[in-house]
Amino acid sequence: MFQSTYHRAGSVAEARALLDGAEEAKILAGGQTLLPTMKQGLAAPSDLVDLRGIAALRGVTVDGGSVTIGAMTTHAEVAAHDGLARLCPALAALAGGIGDPAVRHMGTIGGSVANNDPAADYPAALLALDAVVVTDAREIPAEEYFAGLFTTALDEGEIVTSVRFTAPGRAAYAKFPNPASRYAMVGVFVAKTGDDVRVAVTGAGEDGVFRHEGLEAALAADFSPAAVDGVEISGEGLMSDIHGGVDYRAQLIAVMAKRAVAAA
């Protein structure tokens, strides 16, 4: 594998200085995507800045209805957090369904969100929960943060420090995982707070995660699985690959939306 220089940052400020001072540095979170990518020769950072030693970036904080998850919190930690499981079981369950146990014990929410894989689970949750991505420089609403395939609003060297959202009234996530990779073929996160319904879809969009306005309007009027039947799911803008075509994914969006509404 490519020989990078390894740095263990003790604070966010130190990490930022290391990133700014290096030729081509990359942040190391859980490394579950970065390490395979480096092994394939698709990434060759001169320096790796490890954020896992920064205690301030770890852990889930529940304060009333507000939830803050530190960027270096692993999927397993999110899945196992009692307070979160009570307040927003949909997100705890989502984290418990990411990849496999080995991935969940290394992979982090910050790493997932910074990578913005179009088939990752967290982006759907953040968009549907109207979450805020907090960085060392600013706060970015999820709506503006996810900017396309593996693309985010982050500037060079900007560090995701946490994710924050207000717990919804009801929510659920349903995904159809690729049986080999466990990535979402289609995943739908539904969140209802008062009369407001937000529906975010991952795994299906050519530009990554997106909100589905048709489903949102129908579910705001009638929050039931049957309401999904009346919504036309267009294939426009959907991904087609060896795992499934546009029609198949459009169908899966409807089915996953129904399952999510039924579970919420």
Added chain:
Amino acid sequence: MKMLATFNVNGRDYDTVIEPHMTLADVLRDKLRLTGTKRACTAGNCGACTVLADEDPICSCITLAVLARDKRIETVEGLAAPGGALSPLQDAFVKNNAAQCGFCTAGMLMTAQAQLRDNPRPTREEVKQSISGNICRCTGYVKIVDAIMQAAEEIQAAEGA
């Protein structure tokens, strides 16, 4: 850039010289000569390299060794008793013919070991979910799941006795 590092593996401290880009699987196999842990896909897809870090299963092939210095690492070599007697889990794998070519076995055992500590009475479905990141191309998984279920029963029975 070579560096001195200490790894705690199966309860024993090992001092060795590593480079920062080395994975934990590389260090275990090539430096510590603990070759029970397998390198197969080397990309985190197959689970053959699974070891436990502070009791949690991780893929050692996509974990940098430097990250494991402050963890208690367990590998398949640590399962059997010091005298060589197989653990109940290993014994159940033997009795159920749950290993065929054997390349996935070390990873399967470590994932199952972690699961049975967390959840001593898993359902078959929970066992399948737990080993979803461990790929076996020989057995069809049925005997592996049988073995883990039997090990769970025997561990419970032994503790109850």
